[in-house]
Amino acid sequence: MQLEIQKSTFRKLLLLGFSLVLGVLLTLPANAAQYKISLLTCDPGDELYSTFGHTAVRILELESGQDLVFNYGTFDFNTPFFYIKFMRRTLDYQLSLTTTENFLREYNYFKRNVREQELNLSPEQSQKIVAFLQTNYQPENRKYRYDFFFDNCTTRITDMMETVLGQSLKWNYPTENESKTFRNLIDEYVYTLPWSDLGIDLALGAVIDREATEAEKAFLPDYLEAAFESATIIGDGPERPLVSQNNMIYDFPETKGEGINLINPYVIFWAFAILVGILTFIGFKKKRLFKGFDITFFTVLGLLGILIIFLWFFTAHSQTKNNWNLFWAFPGHLYIAYLLFRKPNKAILRTLLLAAMILADIALIVWILGFQSFHPSILPLLLIIILRTNFLYYNLDRFNISNNRT
Structure with a gap:
C-alpha cells in the first residue's frame, strides 16, 4: 500500500513538473523566441x-x-x-x-x-x-x-x-x-x-x-x-x-499483404444469395415457404433500417442525412417478420411484400442513376429481397402458411 502511494506521488510530481515546463512555454510572449x-x-x-x-x-x-x-x-x-x-x-x-x-x-x-x-x-x-x-x-x-x-x-x-x-x-x-x-x-x-x-x-x-x-x-x-x-x-x-x-x-518497410481474405462481404453475401436461391427453388418444389428464414432476414433488415433512421434524424452528423439505403433496409420489414411469425392477415402481408419489392427496385434505380453510391456487396441482398418478396407474394395462397413454420 505504501509502495502504491509512493508511486502515485511520484507520478503526480512528474506530471506537475511536465506541466510547469509546458506552462513556461505557453506563457512566453510570442515575440520572445x-x-x-x-x-x-x-x-x-x-x-x-x-x-x-x-x-x-x-x-x-x-x-x-x-x-x-x-x-x-x-x-x-x-x-x-x-x-x-x-x-x-x-x-x-x-x-x-x-x-x-x-x-x-x-x-x-x-x-x-x-x-x-x-x-x-x-x-x-x-x-x-x-x-x-x-x-x-x-x-x-x-x-x-x-x-x-x-x-x-x-x-x-x-x-x-x-x-x-x-x-x-x-x-x-x-x-x-x-x-x-x-x-x-x-x-x-x-x-x-x-x-x-x-x-x-x-x-x-x-x-x-x-x-x-x-x-x-x-x-x-x-x-x-x-x-x-x-x-x-x-x-x-x-x-x-x-x-x-x-x-x-x-520510414518503415512496407509489410506484405495477407493475400485474399475470403471472409469479406462480397464472398459472404453472394454465397448467401446462392443458398437462398436454392432454398427458394426447393420451397417451390415442395410447396414450403421456409418462413423461419424470412422472419430472420426481414428482422435484420428492419433493425438496420432503424439504425439508418437514428443516424439520419437523431444525430448531429451531417453526412448521415439522405441515406437511401433506407429503401431496401426499411424499418417496415419488421412488420413483415411479425406477420409471418403469427397467423397473418394475408391482405396486409401481401401489400407489405409488394411495397418491399417496389422499394428494393427503387433502391436499384437510385444506385444506377447515381443518386447515391451503394456498397457493391449489397447487390446480392437486393436480389434476395426481390426474390423472396416475389416468392411469398405469389405463394401465400398456394401454400398453407399456417403449416409452414420453417
Whole structure:
C-alpha cells in the first residue's frame, strides 16, 4: 500500500513538473523566441480510427530546445456516455499538447511512417502561429465539435494557416486533378478493409456523393501534405515555397499483404444469395415457404433500417442525412417478420411484400442513376429481397402458411 502511494506521488510530481515546463512555454510572449514550425503527416494505421492518417503541428523553440506537438485529434475516453456521444456526434475533440518524443512513440511502436514539412515562415509569421496555438490551447478554447469532413485534426490546421497568414498564403491547387466525391476519397483508404468500407457506406448518405473541391479534399492528411507542398507565400518579398525542407522521420518497410481474405462481404453475401436461391427453388418444389428464414432476414433488415433512421434524424452528423439505403433496409420489414411469425392477415402481408419489392427496385434505380453510391456487396441482398418478396407474394395462397413454420 505504501509502495502504491509512493508511486502515485511520484507520478503526480512528474506530471506537475511536465506541466510547469509546458506552462513556461505557453506563457512566453510570442515575440520572445524564435521557432521552427513543421507540419507532421502520419501514415494510416491498421485500426479503423487510424485508417485515414493523422496531422499535427510541431513547434521547436530554437533557443531552449523545447520540442512540442500540438494535436487537434484527441478526445477523452472517460467522457460520460462516450459511445453514445460518439455515435450522435456530440463528443468534443480537443487540442492537446505533448512533447515530440511522446507523440512519435506511438507511431514508432505501430511502424507507421511520419513525414515532416518544415515551413518557410518569417519570424513574425512563426510567432503569430505560436500565439494562435497558445490561445487555442487555453481551457476555454481547446475543445471543439468534431466533423469528419469539415472540422477535424487536419482542417483545423488549414484554418490556422489561413487565419494567421491571410492573403499571404497562396494555395496552388492543381487544375487537372481527377474529380472525386467524398465517398471516392474515403474508398481510397478503406478498400483493403471491406467490412469497414461496407459499414461506412451503410451509415453515410447521398450527401457525400457530391464532388469535393481541391480545398475540401484536404480534410485528409495526405491531401493537406500535398497542398502544403505546392503552396507559396507572397506579399513580404519574392514569392517563396511554403515548405522549406522535407524530412522523413520514420520510414518503415512496407509489410506484405495477407493475400485474399475470403471472409469479406462480397464472398459472404453472394454465397448467401446462392443458398437462398436454392432454398427458394426447393420451397417451390415442395410447396414450403421456409418462413423461419424470412422472419430472420426481414428482422435484420428492419433493425438496420432503424439504425439508418437514428443516424439520419437523431444525430448531429451531417453526412448521415439522405441515406437511401433506407429503401431496401426499411424499418417496415419488421412488420413483415411479425406477420409471418403469427397467423397473418394475408391482405396486409401481401401489400407489405409488394411495397418491399417496389422499394428494393427503387433502391436499384437510385444506385444506377447515381443518386447515391451503394456498397457493391449489397447487390446480392437486393436480389434476395426481390426474390423472396416475389416468392411469398405469389405463394401465400398456394401454400398453407399456417403449416409452414420453417
